[in-house]
Amino acid sequence: MKESTLARNALKYLNSLPRSLFFKYHGNPMARAGVSDLIGCLGGRFVAIELKIGNNKLTPIQQHFLTQMALAGAVAGVAYDLDDIKNIVEVATVPA
Numbered sequence: 043m044k045e046s047t048l049a050r051n052a053l054k055y056l057n058s059l060p061r062s063l064f065f066k067y068h069g070n071p072m073a074r075a076g077v078s079d080l081i082g083c084l085g086g087r088f089v090a091i092e093l094k095i096g097n098n099k100l101t102p103i104q105q106h107f108l109t110q111m112a113l114a115g116a117v118a119g120v121a122y123d124l125d126d127i128k129n130i131v132e133v134a135t136v137p138a
Contacts, residue, residue, distance in 0.1 A: 043123075045079075045095045052080060052093070052127045059131065061085045076103035078111075078118070084134045088116040091130055095122065 049066050056064040064082030069075070078090035090111045092104050100108070100120055111118040117134040121127045 043095060045093050048093050048095060048121070048123070049079060051124055052091070052121065055124060055127060056080070056082060056084070056131070059084060064089070074107075076101070076107035078104070078107060084117075084131065087134045089130065089134050090116055090118045091127065092120045093122075094120055 053064055053066060056062055062082060062084045064080055064084075067077050067079060067081050069077060079093040080089075080091040082089050088111070090108060092100060092108060094100070108118040108120070117130060119126070119130040119133070121130060
């Protein structure tokens with residue numbers, strides 16, 4: 043599966059949930075490096091999800107972004123498939 047396919051399936055699932063809004067972040071030369079692929083809000087919780095396929099790993103800057111988001115109170119994670127997305131949603135729906 044390509045990352046674009048995972049992103050499309052993830053967005054379809056995430057945006058079908060109550061009180062949710064997610065979008066695919068597209069970086070550019072003027073944007074902050076390391077921002078996660080999917081950014082959104084679920085039930086009032088900010089969520090950042092980095093998508094990876096196969097053996098791909100987080101880069102140090104991607105890991106740093108996820109760590110900083112988590113320290114700020116967001117739900118942040120990496121997803122290799124839709125099951126990982128659902129696990130992140132489960133964490134996001136637990137009261138903070």
